[in-house]
Amino acid sequence: MSExxxxxxxxxxxxxxxxxxxxxxxxxxxxxxxxxxxxxxKKFTDPAGRPQRAWWVKTVDEPTTEVDWSKVERxxxxxxxxxxxxxxxxxxxxxxxxxxxxxxxxxxxxxxNNVPGYTLKDYALDAGQDQRLGMSFMGPQETDTPEDRGVxxxxxxxxDASRIIRAAMxxxxxxxxxxxxxxDNTRKLIYSHDPDGKELIFTDEQxxxxxxxxxxIPNKCKYVILYLVQMSEETLKRAPTMxxxxxxxxxxxxxxxxxNSTQEFLRGLGYQALGESSTNALAISPALGIMAGxxxxxxxxxxISPEFGPMVRVFKMLTDLPVATDKPINAGILEFCKHCKxxxxxxxxxxxxxxxxxxxxxxxxxxxxxxxxxxxxxxxxMTYWREGAATNCGICxxxxxxxxxxxxxxxxxxxxxIATVPAMDGFFRSMDDAFGYGAQKDNEEWWYLDLxxxxxxxxxxxxxx
Amino acid sequence: xxxxxxxxxxxxRPWYEWLAWIAWAFAVVFTLQNAMASSVELEPxxxxxxxxxxxxxxxxxxxxxxxxxxxxxx
Numbered sequence: 334m335s336e337x338x339x340x341x342x343x344x345x346x347x348x349x350x351x352x353x354x355x356x357x358x359x360x361x362x363x364x365x366x367x368x369x370x371x372x373x374x375k376k377f378t379d380p381a382g383r384p385q386r387a388w389w390v391k392t393v394d395e396p397t398t399e400v401d402w403s404k405v406e407r408x409x410x411x412x413x414x415x416x417x418x419x420x421x422x423x424x425x426x427x428x429x430x431x432x433x434x435x436x437x438x439x440x441x442x443x444x445x446n447n448v449p450g451y452t453l454k455d456y457a458l459d460a461g462q463d464q465r466l467g468m469s470f471m472g473p474q475e476t477d478t479p480e481d482r483g484v485x486x487x488x489x490x491x492x493d494a495s496r497i498i499r500a501a502m503x504x505x506x507x508x509x510x511x512x513x514x515x516x517d518n519t520r521k522l523i524y525s526h527d528p529d530g531k532e533l534i535f536t537d538e539q540x541x542x543x544x545x546x547x548x549x550i551p552n553k554c555k556y557v558i559l560y561l562v563q564m565s566e567e568t569l570k571r572a573p574t575m576x577x578x579x580x581x582x583x584x585x586x587x588x589x590x591x592x593n594s595t596q597e598f599l600r601g602l603g604y605q606a607l608g609e610s611s612t613n614a615l616a617i618s619p620a621l622g623i624m625a626g627x628x629x630x631x632x633x634x635x636x637i638s639p640e641f642g643p644m645v646r647v648f649k650m651l652t653d654l655p656v657a658t659d660k661p662i663n664a665g666i667l668e669f670c671k672h673c674k675x676x677x678x679x680x681x682x683x684x685x686x687x688x689x690x691x692x693x694x695x696x697x698x699x700x701x702x703x704x705x706x707x708x709x710x711x712x713x714x715m716t717y718w719r720e721g722a723a724t725n726c727g728i729c730x731x732x733x734x735x736x737x738x739x740x741x742x743x744x745x746x747x748x749x750x751i752a753t754v755p756a757m758d759g760f761f762r763s764m765d766d767a768f769g770y771g772a773q774k775d776n777e778e779w780w781y782l783d784l785x786x787x788x789x790x791x792x793x794x795x796x797x798x
Numbered sequence: 799x800x801x802x803x804x805x806x807x808x809x810x811r812p813w814y815e816w817l818a819w820i821a822w823a824f825a826v827v828f829t830l831q832n833a834m835a836s837s838v839e840l841e842p843x844x845x846x847x848x849x850x851x852x853x854x855x856x857x858x859x860x861x862x863x864x865x866x867x868x869x870x871x872x
Contacts, residue, residue, distance in 0.1 A: 567840065741831065741832040741835035741836055742831055768847060769841075769844060774840075782840070
């Protein structure tokens with residue numbers, strides 16, 4: 334820390350003593366003291382604003398998922414995915430159309446019969462958070478840049494940049510934020526084509542641009558901002574119903590809001606922020622999240638965070654503002670998945686693997702090879718969405734033993750045990766069943782619950798550190 | 799002043815008994831915290847199981863305490 338940062342001026346001294354207005358402005362002087370504030374929060378003790386983690390979350394050089402980077406290729410999200418119109422390319426147009434019809438009939442029938450979780454009010458709830466909020470590759474671009482204001486752009490160390498981005502994004506609603514610098518390997522996690530078919534091209538140009546055919550990413554936009562948004566456990570644990578399904582939509586909506594806000598924040602500082610042009614666009618979120626230490630890859634091929642379990646969605650942006658980066662973690666999560674298999678047992682479509690060890694072998698063209706995983710049969714999964722659930726499913730998230738609210742002491746103890754004594758994994762899984770965790774909750778009961786804003790505990794990341 | 803004398807006998811509990819009581823107290827606190835927290839987590843089945851276990855532990859401890867005290871004072 335420089336001399337100018339450590340010296341306390343008379344004005345700051347008065348503020349610190351509570352004698353001046355705006356005492357909060359003296360916060361930088363308190364950074365590193367660990368002083369407690371409201372909500373149990375502390376001042377950042379890490380120069381880059383990394384929140385403290387439980388002792389059993391170990392930072393490692395390589396992720397727990399084995400990756401053979403020579404086999405990884407940039408994924409074409411337009412042709413590869415089973416989401417949306419891509420489904421028909423795997424099952425055929427006729428089958429896709431027939432399944433769509435089944436889904437519509439099931440929906441009408443369930444609404445008519447007032448099936449809990451599928452009632453008219455559940456569909457209306459979903460309609461209220463439907464993803465109408467705009468999002469774009471380059472952001473709203475409405476705020477004044479430093480150039481517009483006639484001032485130099487913001488400068489600071491990479492640690493300072495990480496810290497202020499973390500503070501801003503937590504303010505906008507992100508549960509946790511991490512950073513990664515793209516190299517020749519991790520650049521392969523950026524899609525070759527976005528869901529709308531536009532090619533994603535890295536370029537030596539200084540400024541990002543977009544045409545009818547392509548989106549151009551300046552090579553200098555090599556810093557990835559990863560962030561988690563919490564999902565409401567109380568709705569998702571009622572899966573598979575419309576009440577549960579809308580959880581995902583609401584979380585994507587919040588992810589979009591955070592993306593728009595962060596894009597404008599970085600523009601206001603004088604930097605570029607490139608985001609998803611549509612839901613799940615730009616890059617493979619869980620893979621980047623794992624490389625940046627937000628969590629580990631699970632049996633159901635989603636990220637599981639040590640803090641929030643699977644009850645999160647992962648989002649990402651690219652920026653040219655140099656930031657302090659993060660490393661992968663090992664909290665024993667992938668190892669636990671080897672023995673647990675609860676998601677695979679609960680999956681009604683049989684899409685998830687029962688193999689104990691992950692494999693390099695993919696199931697179909699919708700999987701991206703080059704890493705060792707329990708590849709899922711996405712066609713089976715998406716078929717069930719149409720002919721069974723008639724909505725998104727989410728049972729794998731709901732039954733996962735890591736999906737806990739962490740109020741009870743035992744959850745932290747079990748997570749510490751999972752990270753340190755893998756021999757106990759089978760016992761922990763058995764106890765999870767014995768206590769009845771993962772059972773589908775009553776859908777009608779949700780309408781009687783007085784829950785916190787957005788159905789999540791936003792103090793969790795700080796109160797549990 | 800009388801010349802009546804009294805004989806006081808102090809029955810010392812062995813060290814391992816104190817350890818057992820500490821373990822019992824911890825088990826009761828741990829179980830009841832988890833029971834209360836499980837209610838907060840809206841996990842009624844877990845909460846019910848833990849409330850029953852916690853109350854049995856509490857009552858069991860109390861019974862053992864009184865029986866043991868009687869044995870020690872006999």
